[in-house]
Amino acid sequence: MLKLVALLVFLIGYVYGQAFTCPTSSITVATPTGNLPTGVTNVTNVPAGTNCSFVFDVPNNYVILLKFSIDFQSDDDYVYIYDNNDAHKYYMINPGYAYYDSPLFMPATKATVRVVPSTAQTAGSVMDPYLHDIFVYDGDNINTATFLGNLDYVASTLTVSSGQSLSFVNPYGTDSAPFAYFLGNDASAVQGFNKYFAILATSRSIISGSMSDVSEFGAAYTFICVDCSTYYWTQMQFDMSITTPSRGSVSFQGQTPTHKRDKLIRYDPTTYTQNYLPQMMPTDILTINLVMSRIIFNVTTASSVANHLTPFDGRKGYIFSPNSWTPSANSFNYEFRDDSNLFNYTLNFDKMSFQSINDALTLKIGSGDAAPTVDQQYPRDQFGDNVTGSGNYMQVGLTASANSDIRLSYAMTQTTPSVCPSAPINVSSYSGNLPVGATNVTLIPAGTNCSFVFDIPNNYVILLKFSIDFQSDDDFVYIYDNYDNHKYYMLHPGYAYYDDPLFMPARSASVKLFSASGKTKFMLSYAYYSLGSYQQVTKNTGEYFPLTNVTRNVYYTISASSSSEQVLASTAQTMSAVPDAYLHDIFVYDGDNINTANFLGNLDDVAAGSIVSSGRSISIVNLYGSTPSPYFLGNDASTVQGFNKYFAVLTTSQSWISASMSDTTEFGAGFTFICLDCTTYFWTQMLYDSKFTTPSRGYIQFQGQTPTHKREKLITYDPNSFTQDYLPQIIPTDIFTINLFKARVIFNMTTASSLANYDAPFSGRKGYIFAPTLWTSSSANSFNFNFRDDSQQFNYNVTFNKMSFPVNTDVLTLKIGSGSGAPTVDNQYPRDQFGSGFVSANGNYLQVGLTASSSADVRLSFEMAPTGTVASTTAAPVTTPTTPSVVVTTATVTVPTGQTAAPVSSSTVAPPASTVTSNSSPVTATNTGATVTATVQTTTSEGISNFHGFLLAVFVLLALW
Template identity: 50%
Template structure:
C-alpha cells in the first residue's frame, strides 16, 4: 500500500461484516504486510478518493489439517514461544462440567506483547472444527469463558520465538465470578510495586508466577483509607493458581492490619492474591534482606510449604539481631503430624552460648498453644512428610532498650583512602539545622566498614522551611546488611538494596519535619558513607495556577514552586499527573514534592507526586503546592491537572490521559462500583477526538444501570454531560462520534467497555446504513469559536439523511445553521438555512449522496443536533478484482473471501499500530 492521501482507505471486515481493521497512512509504503483471517469469511474494502494511492494484495488459503495437538491442563503455565510451527495447544478444564478462562502472563510494568495478537484462540479441542473467538491479546484481557471444556491456541504467523509472554488457563468456575483477574510473571530479581484496587462486590484476583525462584516476600503494604471499605475489605493469599483451589492461608483487613506484619515470606513459586472492596499500595520482592531481621512488635506467619506448593515439606528459618534481646513467642496455631518422624525444632538464645530454649515438637510440651523465650535469635526448623499440616505464627518484642553505642565488643576501625580511621558510632541526639552540613559516620570522609553487630540510627530534625539532602555511598558485601530510611512519622519509607554495584553519592531529599537513617551491619564487610546538607526553601518563587488548568511538570523546576488553588474558597484540591496512554510511570514524578497549602515554607509535605497523584487525595485546605527540589524538571514528561475536590472525590477512581494529534488509544475501562469512575483526556496539539468503537462487556456491565457519558473539559469546569450510551440502547451504528474539543471527561458507571479512541479518523465523514450520531455547537465542549462545517458523503450510494433539531437556541440574529443534501455536482435536493427556513416536527429529511451541515454562531448559541442515515437504494454490486467508478476520482472495489470453519469475532490489526491503554 502506498498511501498518497488520508482520504483513501482500506477496511477489513470479518464474516459478520463487522469492521475489524483498517490501514492508515503512516507516511511509509506497506510492503507485503501479512494479515491472517480465520474461518468463516472476510472482506477487504478499498476506497479511493485522491486517485493517487496505490494498492496491491495477494491471498493464500492455509490448511489447518496438518497441525499437531499438544495437551495441557488448567493450572499449568507455559511459555507462549512454544506455540509455534505446526503445533497447537489444547487446554482442558479439570472436570468434565467445567470450562476454561484463558489468560496471558507478562512481567510487571511491561508493554502488552504485540505478538499475542498472532495467537488465535479456538473454542474447543480441535482447531479444524472449533470456532475462533479472537486473538489472545483480546481474549486474555477479559474473563472470557469457553463454551465447552477446552480451548485451543495456534500461532499461524509462526512468530512463537518472538513471544515473551506466558499462558495460564484456569477452570472457569474458579475465576469467572471476579470483576477482574490478571497473571503477573516474576524472576529471582523481581521487585514489584504499585497499587491494586477493586471496590466491587465481586472482588479481584491476581496470580503471581516466579519463573526461577521458590519464595516471595510481601514486603510492604498500605490500605487506602479513603477507598477501602474498612469493615468489609481485605486482601488474602493462597498457594498456586485458582484452579488448584488451595486454602487461603493469610488474610489482612484494614481494621487489624499494621505494618508490623511485614515482611511476610510466601514459600512458593506461584501464589494467588485476592482483593475485596479495597485499594492497596504494595511492594513485592523475590529477594529480601529483611525477612530474617527482628524488630520490636513484629508479627508474622510460618506454614509448612506443602500448604502452598507441592515441594519438600521442610524449612529452616533464623531471625537474628546480635545487638538486641527480644522476647520471641511462637504460636502453634495448627500442628498435624502425619508420621512419627515429622519434627519441628525451635531454638532461642544469644551469641554462641547454649540456647535458652532448645526444643523439639511434638516431643516437648507446649503450654496454651505457644512457647516463649528471650534471646538475640530464634531458629525454627521443619522436617516433615507431605501429609503434615503445620501453621505457626510469631511475635517479637524488644526485651531491653538498646544502648546508644551500637558497637558490640571491641571498637572496630577501618582505614579509608584518605587515611582517616573513624569509629562507626552513633550520635546521641538528633542532628539539627544548626550543623548545616556534615558526614556520617562522624569523622568519615569516604566509604567506611560497617562492623558486624552495628545497628545505628542517624536522626535528623528538619524545620518547616527546610529539606535535607542526603547523599549515600554504599558498597554492599552481603544481603544481610541493610540501610533503612524513615520519615517524620517513623514510617519505613525507603531502603538501600544490594544491586551488585557500588552506590556513589546517590541523592535522596527528605522534607520537614524529620528523617532517620538506620544502618544494620551483619557481615562486617559492607562499607557505608553518607553526607548531609540542610536546604532552605525560603528563596523559591511562587507560580499561581487554578484548578482545571493543565501544565507540563517540566516547568516545575529551578527556584520556583507551583500553587494550585480551588475555584471557590470552600473547596479543596485533588492532584493528578497525566501521561500518554501505555507509557511507564514517569520516574521523575517522585522528585516532585506535594505540600498541603499555598506556602512550601509552612505547609506540610504529604508525599511525592507519584504517590499523591495515584489516588484521589484531597487537600486539607484550598491549595496545594508543587516543588522539584531535585531540579530534574527538564526530564519530566508528565503533565499536571488539579481539580476541585468536590467534582472528583466521590469517584472510585479518576485518571488523566494525554494524547497528541496522532494518537490511537485502545483498551478497556471498568468500574463496577456505586461510585463510578472518571477519565479526563487532554490532547496537547489537536482540537478534535473521535470515539471510534466500543463494546459493553455483557458479563460485567449492569445492563439496566450501567452507562458511559461524555462532557467537555475537566470535572472542575462542571460542564453538562452531552452524550450518554447505555447497554440497552447502544449499538455500533452510533460510532464513530466526533468530540469537538481538546479536553473531555468520560464518566463510567457500573460498566466495563472495550474501546478505541483516535485524534485522526478517515471514517467520520463516511455514511453507512443505519448510522446515527450527534452534532453540537463547539461552545458546549470548549471555549473555542462556535462554528463548524461537516460533510458526510458516499458518491456510490444514495442515503435518506435525517437531521433532528434537538435544541436550537440562537443568541443573536446572525446565528445560522446551513444544511445541504444532494448528489454529485448538481443542485442540492435540500439547501436550507435555520432559523430562516421552516422545520417540521423538529427534523428535516432529504435523499442524496451527501449531507453538509454548517454552523456560524455567537458564543451564546446552544445548538444540539442528531442525525440518522438509511440506505435509499441497494449498494453498487461489485465482484472480486473489478473496479466500479461512481463520480469523478472515486473508486470502490470490494474483495470477498470465504473459508471453511467457524466464526471469528472482535480483533485488532497490528498494522493500525494501536496503543494499549491499561487503566486499573
C-alpha cells in the first residue's frame, strides 16, 4: 500500500524575491533523493503569498528522511508537516536564526493494535525526549506492518496492538540515545487499568513518592531494579482524604502484570498499621495494584537503610518462598535479633507445601549463646497453625525445590524485665553493661524509676559510657556524686548518641534513670580503672605550667612553700581565649597522692570557687587525655585567699592588651600577668573610672612575680596623685601581680617595646627605675636606659630613693648631656658621692645603667621638665598596706571566670548560676560558683583625654584582633 506525506509551505511576506515553484504532483520512491524547490543547492528565497505542498508517496517498507534548512524572516511564515492521515503532525519553529539539515523521519502507515508497550525511567527523572525518535509498528516486520506511532505517544496512551506482536525501530541511529527502558505487557494484563506505569530502580536507591487512583479501574505500577534482586517497603500511609476506606487497597505481586502471579500481600486502610513495615520483597521486578486509594510511601533497595531484621514491639510481617515472587533459588535465611531486648515471637504457617523429600524449613527462637527455646525443622517436626517462643532472636531458614510453596506471617511483642539492679555495683565486677545483659540501647519501660549505684575504692575511678536515644522530654538520666549531689544530667539533643564518656572519682557515684514514655532507649557501660600506675611530677606554688603537660598516666602534685601553708589553684588564659571546656576533664585531689587523697573537685569548679586544700598539697590528673589550652598556677592560699577575686592572665611577646579591672569591696582583687616568651612589660595608659573609684582610698599596686613570692609592692598609683605623665612605665619581668583596691581602671599594656616608646622623653614625664631582681628571681641584675631626643632639651631630674651595693663590682652609671660632647653629668656609683640623693641637669639625653650582683637594691625615680625649671623631686613610690576587697568586674576579660563549658552539669544551683553546654558531648555541667563577667576594652596608643572616646576606640580595635 502506498501512503502519502505532505509538506505545506505558506508565506505571507516576501522573503528574498527569487522565483519559487510549487510541484504539481507527488514525489515517489522513483526519485529516492533530491532537494526542494527542485534544483536548489542552498536555502532559496520564498516569494510572498506562497502557499503550496510537497507530497511524498512512501511505500510500506520505506521511511522518508526530510532535512529542513530554513531562515525565517517573519513570524507570519510557516512550514507544516502532515502525516498519512492528513493530520497536522509537526511544524517547524522559528528560533530567530537560520538552521540547516534539521532531520525528520516520516513512516509509511498508521493503524490500531494488541500488545501494550510501556517505557520505564527512574523516579523523578524528566521525560526522555528521544522516545519520540522510535517508530512503533503493528506487527513482527517493520517492512510490512502498519506504523502505529512514535513510542512516546504509543506508551503514554496504552495503545494496543492489533495482533500478537509489536516492532519498533530508531531510524535516527547513533544521533539518538534514549535512556529509558522498554517493557511490553500482554494487553489483557493491563488494559483494564485506568493507568499503568513502569519505574526503574538501582541498588542502594531510596524512592519516596505517592500513588493514587480513585477510579473503579485502579492503577498498576511495575518497579524494575536493573542491578539488584530485593526491595524493602519501609513506610506507607493511606491518604484518607482521597481513599475509600471500605474498598481501597494496595496489593503486591512478583514480576510484571503479564506474569499473572499471585497477589501475595494486600493492605487495606481499615487494618493496615506502620507495624507491618519494613516488608521485604525478594525480586528484581515488582508490581503494585492500587484501587480507590492514595498512598504516600518509601521503598528502598538498600538493606542497610531498611533495617529489615531489627525487631521492635508490635512488629508484624510476611515471609514467602522466593519462587512465589520470581524464578530464583528457593531458599532464604533470616535472623531477627536484638540482644538488648526480649521479645515474644509468633510464627504463623499460612501455607506449607513441600515438593521434595529434601525440602526443609528451620525455626529457632532463643537468647544469647544458650540453647534455643524453639528449635524445629519442618516437615520433619509436626506443625499446627503457629509456634510461639521468647528470646532475643528468631531465625527462619528455607532450603527447598523450585515448586515448594511456603507462606508465613509473624508478630513480635517486647517483654519488659526489670532494668533496676537490686544491689550496688563494686569493683569486683570490674566492667559491664546496664541493664544487665544489654549489648545495645534497650527500650526502658514506662514508669521506670531506679538508680544504678557504684562503690568506688579510693585508688580507682569509674568510666561510665552513656548510649541514649531519648524519645520524650519527660524521660531523664541524672548522675550523682560521692556526696549524693545532683552533679550532671544527660541532654536531649534530638538524636541518638553512643558511648558518651564520663569519669567519676571515689568513693561512690550513682545514675538515676526515669522513663515516663516507655519509648526511650538506654544502655550504660561501666569499667573501673586503677590509678596505681600513674607517675608523679612535683611542682611548687608560684610555678606555672601548661595543662597539656598533664597527660595520661601522669599526675602533677603542687606543694605550698611551707608545711603550714595550703594551696589555692588558678588557671591562666589569654585575654582573647574563650573559657576552656576541657578544664572540667581535670580532677583535683586534696593531697600529694591521687591513690589516697580525697577528690576535691573538677579543676574548673575548684579554680572558680577558690577551693583551698586541707593540707600543703594538691594533685591534678587528666583521665580523658584531652588538651586544655590554659596554664596552671598554684599559690600559697594565704597570699590570695584574702582577695575578693584573683585572676591569672597569659600574654606573649609583641602583644597589646587593652582592658579594664575593678573591685569596689573592702578586700581588693589580684591579677597576675604571665608572659610565656618575654621578660618585659610596658604599662602605657591608665584611667581611673571615677564612678567606681573611691578617691581617698582607692589605688593600684604593682609587684614582681606571683602573690606567693611575697615581693614588695614597688609602685602604687592612687587616683588623687596619678597622671598620665607617669606612663609609659617599664616592668622588667616575665610575671608580675597587680593589687587593685576600691577602684576601677581602664588600661593599656604591651610587651612590644616598639609600641611603648619607652625611651622617648616628653615634658612632664615621670617614672621609676628598679633593679630587675626586685621584680623577678633572675640572677641578671642589669639595665641600660637611654632617654633621648636630639631635637630638644629637657631638665632631667633623678632621685636615688634607695642605693644598696653589697658587692664591690656593683656599678650604677648616670649621664646627662647633649649631642656627642662631654656629658654635663657623668657619675658612677658608689664611686661618686650620692650627696642629697638628687641630681638635676639639662640635656638631650639621660642615660642610666646598672651592672650589679643579684642582691643589689637600686630604686630610682625621674622627672623630665622644660629647661630653665627644676622639677620637684619625684617622691618614692608609696606602698599603702590595705585590706583586699571585692572587685566589680565589668570587662569581657577572658580570664577564668568560673564559667565552664565542660561536658557535664551540676544540679545544685546557687545564685547566680550558669549552665553551659559542651558542643562535643550531650552531658552538661552547671556551675555553682559566683559568676564574674569581664569586659575587655581596647584603645589606641594615644592619650586618654576623653573617657567616652576611649571606650569607642576600644571596641573598634577589639574587632580587628
